[in-house]
Amino acid sequence: MTEYKDQSKMMETARAADPLIAFRNVGKKFVVKGEPLQAVQNIDLDVYAGEILTLVGPSGCGKSTLLNMAAGLFAPTEGEVFYRGKPVQPYNPAVGYMTQSDHLLPWRDVTGNIGIPLEIKGLPKSEIADSVEDLMDTVGLTGFGKSYPNQLSGGMRKRCALARLLAYNPETLLMDEPFAALDALLRMRMQIEIRELCRRLKKTVMFVTHDLDEAVAIGDRCAVFTGRPGTIERIVDVPLAPDRDILQLRKDPKYRELTADLWDVLAPSITEDH
Amino acid sequence: METLSKNRIWTLRAAFLAFVLIGWELSSGRLASEFFISRPTAIAEQFFVWLVSGTIFYHGVITLSQAVGGFFLGGIIGMCMGVWLGRAALVAEVLDPFIMMFYSLPKVALAPLFVLWFGIGMDMKIYLTATIVFFLVFLNTYTGVRAVSREQIAILKLMGANERHVLFKVVLPSAITWVFTGLRLSVPYALIGSIVGELIASNRGLGYLLANSAGQFDTTGVFAALISIMIMAFFLNALVKLVERKAMPWRDTDADREMSI
Numbered sequence: 001m002t003e004y005k006d007q008s009k010m011m012e013t014a015r016a017a018d019p020l021i022a023f024r025n026v027g028k029k030f031v032v033k034g035e036p037l038q039a040v041q042n043i044d045l046d047v048y049a050g051e052i053l054t055l056v057g058p059s060g061c062g063k064s065t066l067l068n069m070a071a072g073l074f075a076p077t078e079g080e081v082f083y084r085g086k087p088v089q090p091y092n093p094a095v096g097y098m099t100q101s102d103h104l105l106p107w108r109d110v111t112g113n114i115g116i117p118l119e120i121k122g123l124p125k126s127e128i129a130d131s132v133e134d135l136m137d138t139v140g141l142t143g144f145g146k147s148y149p150n151q152l153s154g155g156m157r158k159r160c161a162l163a164r165l166l167a168y169n170p171e172t173l174l175m176d177e178p179f180a181a182l183d184a185l186l187r188m189r190m191q192i193e194i195r196e197l198c199r200r201l202k203k204t205v206m207f208v209t210h211d212l213d214e215a216v217a218i219g220d221r222c223a224v225f226t227g228r229p230g231t232i233e234r235i236v237d238v239p240l241a242p243d244r245d246i247l248q249l250r251k252d253p254k255y256r257e258l259t260a261d262l263w264d265v266l267a268p269s270i271t272e273d274h
Numbered sequence: 275m276e277t278l279s280k281n282r283i284w285t286l287r288a289a290f291l292a293f294v295l296i297g298w299e300l301s302s303g304r305l306a307s308e309f310f311i312s313r314p315t316a317i318a319e320q321f322f323v324w325l326v327s328g329t330i331f332y333h334g335v336i337t338l339s340q341a342v343g344g345f346f347l348g349g350i351i352g353m354c355m356g357v358w359l360g361r362a363a364l365v366a367e368v369l370d371p372f373i374m375m376f377y378s379l380p381k382v383a384l385a386p387l388f389v390l391w392f393g394i395g396m397d398m399k400i401y402l403t404a405t406i407v408f409f410l411v412f413l414n415t416y417t418g419v420r421a422v423s424r425e426q427i428a429i430l431k432l433m434g435a436n437e438r439h440v441l442f443k444v445v446l447p448s449a450i451t452w453v454f455t456g457l458r459l460s461v462p463y464a465l466i467g468s469i470v471g472e473l474i475a476s477n478r479g480l481g482y483l484l485a486n487s488a489g490q491f492d493t494t495g496v497f498a499a500l501i502s503i504m505i506m507a508f509f510l511n512a513l514v515k516l517v518e519r520k521a522m523p524w525r526d527t528d529a530d531r532e533m534s535i
Contacts, residue, residue: 073428091431103426107447107524116443117433148524168433 018085019046020172020204021070027078028065038229039065045223045232052198052205054219056212058269061227063208067174070206071095096170100177102161104149110136110160111145117168135163155186172204191218192246199242212266216259217246224262226269233265312494320498330502336479338506340396341468344403345460352408353453356415357446377413381406382470394475403467410463411456418452419445451522458514465507
């Protein structure tokens with residue numbers, strides 16, 4: 001009990017500081033086949049340094065749009081997105097992006113894939129090799145350096161994509177349903193690893209998922225989306241210990257209570273006709 | 275078990291070949307006139323005569339150098355144009371209908387024009403082959419360069435990549451797969467270009483050997499020339515496969531992957 005009082009205190013201290021990423025009344029309109037489409041609107045959201053914020057909602061409700069704007073892949077049509085108090089510029093260098101399909105380069109082996117950001121940085125070969133060795137240990141790919149992506153299992157490919165992301169050490173990680181294609185047990189294992197890793201490396205994370213259980217299990221805070229247009233219905237603190245045991249969560253009454261609560265928010269939007 | 279069944283397959287293949295050849299040999303002069311279908315023993319004899327006298331090599335080298343020359347000429351220009359148009363969206367948009375129109379034309383129909391322009395020497399066959407190969411390689415390269423996913427490029431740019439990084443680390447390597455598909459498709463076509471060119475007008479090459487034998491009503495010679503062409507095509511294809519495997523080692527691993535449907 002005291003444990004997570006501490007945590008909420010810690011979160012409060014963090015939130016007293018300026019947010020790392022701030023969405024201010026953000027909206028984004030696309031034109032799809034000549035028709036205007038409001039992807040998201042009225043988004044006010046703060047992401048604080050060191051927290052894992054999960055965004056959960058039905059597919060196509062604009063969760064990914066927020067990540068894209070935080071990365072500077074495109075600008076909002078209304079409002080503004082700030083990173084460290086400054087409007088986000090194209091290709092925000094402070095963020096790393098991980099998507100559902102891992103986008104590994106099939107012609108490069110694991111070593112080559114992980115090393116690519118370092119090559120872009122222009123580091124000498126020996127230094128790259130050393131860093132890649134370390135990164136493979138970090139994500140649990142030791143011994144797989146010479147394998148090509150199509151020889152790896154789904155989980156291994158995720159680890160490789162993660163190591164590549166960590167290679168250039170961005171302070172914020174944007175994750176867009178990275179584990180959606182994995183089977184349930186492997187997904188849980190990756191959830192455990194990613195939460196542990198991000199906490200250890202003190203990364204700020206925006207994690208998009210359509211799986212409520214995953215959102216609560218991984219997140220320090222959880223934003224529930226409904227769509228379309230995508231709006232944030234509720235943002236909650238996840239009242240679970242920072243070093244929670246994800247494997248045992250389903251027995252935790254607080255976890256069950258929160259997922260049940262959030263389910264009531266999320267459920268109506270599932271059958272809604274857009 | 276695996277090797278046993280493999281041996282079995284080869285035994286059956288040999289038996290099938292023997293069956294066809296013996297059937298051919300026996301029916302020749304009985305079921306069909308030898309004038310039209312010749313006979314395997316005679317064809318083999320003719321082939322060996324040409325082999326020993328060096329006729330095969332003389333004509334083979336001519337045909338091969340035309341095919342290889344046209345292959346490289348068309349392949350290199352096709353690759354460069356493919357990369358260029360793949361990156362320059364406006365030029366591609368403007369040229370698209372013209373390229374497609376020209377692509378629809380069966381390229382061997384250009385042969386008479388090329389005879390007018392370049393005469394009946396080796397260069398005419400090289401240009402004809404190059405034209406055929408160009409389109410195959412160009413279209414594949416173009417598709418390959420365009421097929422690079424925007425997400426992939428965005429991810430790289432977030433890592434701080436500039437245009438040069440994107441081109442050399444993603445666009446070109448990813449196009450290589452397509453380029454090789456184009457090149458491999460081109461090999462039999464290069465041979466076709468070279469031989470069609472010879473059939474139309476020449477005094478050298480395997481195509482000439484073929485046309486000349488037919489002109490003298492020498493069916494045996496025709497078959498022997500066809501076999502020479504077949505053998506050449508077989509080795510060319512094997513060579514391209516070998517090069518492809520060396521250039522794209524990640525492809526090699528596709529076979530020993532677990533299958534999932």
